[in-house]
Amino acid sequence: MEDLHFNCPALFLILPFTLLPSLSTSFSPCNFPAIFNFGDSNSDTGGISAAFGQAPPPYGETYFHQPSGRYSDGRLIIDFISTGLGLPYLSAYLDSVGSNYSHGANFATAGSTIRPQNTTMAQSGYSPISLDVQLVQYLDFRKRSQTFHRQGGGVFEKLLPKEDHFNQALYTFDIGQNDLTSGFKLNMTFEQVKAYIPDLITQFSNTLKKVYARGGRSFWVHNTGPLGCLPYVLDRFLITAAQIDKFGCATPFNDVAQFFNHQLKEAIYGLRRELPEASITYVDVYSVKHKLVTQAKRFGTEIEFPASRLFLQNVKKDWMIVLLLLLVFSGFHSPLVACCGHGGKYNFNRFRKCGATITVRGKETLIADSCRDPSVRVNWDGAHYTEAANKWVSEQIINGSYSDPPIALCMSCNRIEH
Numbered sequence: 527m528e529d530l531h532f533n534c535p536a537l538f539l540i541l542p543f544t545l546l547p548s549l550s551t552s553f554s555p556c557n558f559p560a561i562f563n564f565g566d567s568n569s570d571t572g573g574i575s576a577a578f579g580q581a582p583p584p585y586g587e588t589y590f591h592q593p594s595g596r597y598s599d600g601r602l603i604i605d606f607i608s609t610g611l612g613l614p615y616l617s618a619y620l621d622s623v624g625s626n627y628s629h630g631a632n633f634a635t636a637g638s639t640i641r642p643q644n645t646t647m648a649q650s651g652y653s654p655i656s657l658d659v660q661l662v663q664y665l666d667f668r669k670r671s672q673t674f675h676r677q678g679g680g681v682f683e684k685l686l687p688k689e690d691h692f693n694q695a696l697y698t699f700d701i702g703q704n705d706l707t708s709g710f711k712l713n714m715t716f717e718q719v720k721a722y723i724p725d726l727i728t729q730f731s732n733t734l735k736k737v738y739a740r741g742g743r744s745f746w747v748h749n750t751g752p753l754g755c756l757p758y759v760l761d762r763f764l765i766t767a768a769q770i771d772k773f774g775c776a777t778p779f780n781d782v783a784q785f786f787n788h789q790l791k792e793a794i795y796g797l798r799r800e801l802p803e804a805s806i807t808y809v810d811v812y813s814v815k816h817k818l819v820t821q822a823k824r825f826g827t828e829i830e831f832p833a834s835r836l837f838l839q840n841v842k843k844d845w846m847i848v849l850l851l852l853l854v855f856s857g858f859h860s861p862l863v864a865c866c867g868h869g870g871k872y873n874f875n876r877f878r879k880c881g882a883t884i885t886v887r888g889k890e891t892l893i894a895d896s897c898r899d900p901s902v903r904v905n906w907d908g909a910h911y912t913e914a915a916n917k918w919v920s921e922q923i924i925n926g927s928y929s930d931p932p933i934a935l936c937m938s939c940n941r942i943e944h
Contacts, residue, residue: 529609556744556939558611560630560691561604564660564733565700566653567597567636567910568748569604572618574636574653581636582881584866584896588913595621597636599865599900600913603811604632604698606920607746610935611696619663620655626685630695631667633660639704640726652708657701661733668692668740693741696938699734700748700811702726702790706782707753710763716778723786727793738801744939745806747794749787751815754779757864757872758908773820774862780816787812791930805941810928814919815911822858822904825918858915861904865912868894874908 563569572595575581580593589600595618596602605615608629616632617625637653638660647654655663671686687695705726709719734745753759754776765776787810794808818825866880867873875882875894882894897903901914911919926934931942 529606553937553940555936556696558613558694558696558744558939560628560687560695561608561611561613561616561698562630562664562692562695562742563604563616563632563634563698563700564657564664565604565634565698566638566704567634568703568751569602569632569634569698569700570597570618570636570638571595571602571604571616571632571634573620573632573634573655576618576621576623577635577655578647582883583892585881585907587896588900597910598906598913598916599896601916602913603748603916603920603923604634604700606917607698607924607935610920610924619667627667627671628685628687630687630691631664633663634700635660637704638701639708640702641705641729643708650708650711652704657729657733661736664737665740693743694939695742696744696746697734697737697742698746698748699730702730702750702786703753703783706750706786707759710779716782719782720785723789726786727789730790731793731797734797734806735801738804743803743805745804746809746935746938747790747806748809748811749790750783751812752780752819753783754781755816755819755862756909757862757867757874757905758876760862761870761872761874761908762876775819783812794930803941805939807933807938808930809923810930811919811923814922814928818858818904818915818918819861822861824857826857826902858902858904858918863903864905864908865897865900865903866894866907872908873897880907 567574575593575595580595581597583593584599586592586594586596587599608615613629614626616630617627619631619633620635633655635653635655637647637651638655638657639652640657642656642658643650643652645652672689674682674686675689706719709722737745752775755773759779760774760776763776763779769777771777791808794806798804798806862872864873864880868875868878868882878894880894881892883890883892885891900906900912903912904915906912922928924935926932926937933940933942
């Protein structure tokens with residue numbers, strides 16, 4: 527599967543014509559020299575694996591052909607964002623082996639939350655590296671990396687960002703999902719979870735403001751995805767038949783995610799007013815992922831299903847060729863079933879997750895293996911998406927179609943006055 531490549535000036539044309547007159551003299555493509563990412567497993571490129579051990583095979587099998595610290599069979603959205611901007615993949619801040627931070631750093635770790643959890647990782651599965659800790663790591667990284675530059679750090683000068691890169695960088699955020707599920711795991715009601723969301727948003731806003739205070743100006747913020755369409759949520763929590771929508775997703779969980787997203791969007795409107803030099807792009811990842819899950823058969827990594835139907839209508843061959851083409855161009859399938867797992871309706875077992883093994887007569891055997899073809903599957907392990915799904919989502923959001931303001935990734939350093 528190839529990287530994403532796009533023509534930035536062409537994507538600028540998605541902006542409404544009503545915005546163009548005021549932007550024509552000052553709006554230009556950005557040249558981000560670095561990315562600094564904050565988040566959870568949706569964008570962790572090796573942080574939690576460096577701290578607590580690698581996610582086992584078959585993680586990473588599709589692109590890296592071995593575990594890469596990512597909770598997918600291959601690349602994540604942040605990887606496609608990096609290549610879309612012409613930058614290498616981000617090294618995890620916690621990974622001391624083979625890392626290069628000259629183009630940015632990734633502070634995200636799987637299981638991270640916005641606010642610290644009152645449990646250990648062994649008890650709950652949540653990372654001790656919450657957003658406030660990630661901020662401390664960023665601030666320390668920024669300070670110490672410049673000390674090396676000033677002192678003539680030798681080889682480190684080539685592996686660390688230049689001082690002006692911190693102000694010119696793109697700051698990306700994808701976090702909040704685990705804060706919501708943590709409440710459900712404590713048997714809180716939906717209303718109880720909603721009640722603490724304003725505090726989450728406040729803590730998130732404070733983090734962004736602190737990055738701004740240190741010179742950060744360009745921010746790309748993802749909202750949270752449809753929780754109720756994740757196999758592990760559907761398997762883990764008590765859900766009645768009346769709470770399942772026509773697509774098989776759990777409506778109350780999606781409602782909570784949407785409540786969080788609404789609060790986040792309102793906060794970003796406030797931050798734009800409060801931070802006069804900030805360009806903050808709110809990205810509606812929820813809508814993209816929900817569309818993919820609920821219309822999976824229409825979409826694939828190369829072609830949409832309706833287009834393939836039109837093509838097939840013109841095929842004047844025998845039915846075997848038609849059948850073969852239908853199989854090739856049928857898009858994604860089984861969006862609510864994990865590709866990698868161990869049995870059950872959703873192929874998810876929280877006691878035998880993707881990569882789980884058992885020992886029989888002294889021999890270790892993999893019992894939670896990958897499906898035959900991850901490229902046609904949406905969900906990888908019950909909680910995370912496949913590389914193919916991540917690539918498809920990235921293709922939808924990078925051009926700005928799901929952004930507020932509706933601005934392409936490569937233009938997101940420009941502030942639009944509403």
